[in-house]
Amino acid sequence: MKRVLFVCLGNICRSPMAEAVMRQKVAEHDLTDKIEVASAGTAGWHQGNPPHEGTIRVLKENSIPHDGLTSNQLTRQDLEHYDYIVALDRSVSEDINKLARATENKPTYILLLELIDAGTLDVPDPYYTNNFQESYDLINRGCEALIKKIEDDHGGD
Template sequence: MRVEPQKSILFVCLGNICRSPLAEGVFRDVLASRGLEHRFVLDSAGTGGWHAGSAPDPRSVEIAARHGIDISSQQARKVALDDFSRFDLILGMDRSNVADLKAAAPHEARERIHLFLEFAGDRGREVPDPYYGGAEGFASVYRMIRDASEAIATRLDGRVAASESGHASSTT
């Protein structure tokens, strides 16, 4: 029996209660719809730890549930030093998150840190923090994350398939 390689992805925002738990849940759903969930280990964290142990923001839980995704059991946590060695890919929701991650990361891990939407092929855009806004902000963030997750899943599925066949890929 052949064991398929697993990739690990960490989604990161400021407090790990709005964007990154939503990204983790949406990406998990995208992978499941493609039969790829067994190939990836997913988690989310925040650059700040002030919400550690908290459930996601109720508005993130609600917008996810509206699309058939349950993120209610996730718990916020702060990025830990060992995350930089545990994860193949670390995706920050905005430039500030990416800058904070790169400042905290060991030198050899910095190349695995990317802006979420940019990694999805959407140059120059960030996922805005919907925390201080209303329901429409969360709906807009959901749509951005969903579209980006579809693009990233397609990109990474190609990389995993190439590594299984022994062919190199230049999609990173």
């Protein structure tokens, strides 16, 4: 079982969106017994809260289930538990790297948009831009590429 953790700042917009999209793609690719998906935020402001209403709206519009999503703060234990730590922007990636310096396990750290030709490495934060569809489109493409990366990295494992 490969474990994927999506990370953004507050864990109410981009990373729960990525978690829901990736879960849907894992199911579509018949990989539910091979890939586990979760999300967290580097800040704990929204701990225990559901996703932002804009995230829920765009997930509903795209028929992506979103039940059970709640905000969690990234911990050092997360970095030791997950195989792929996927940052949604470079600032979050820097925060993850600071926290990771003291961990034993060395998971694969990536920026989601490194995997596609998006013209940027940062998924815009719709909390500030209010453009949830733009973030969804980038996340959707990135998650499809991430499935391929995991399959390429691990073959049939």
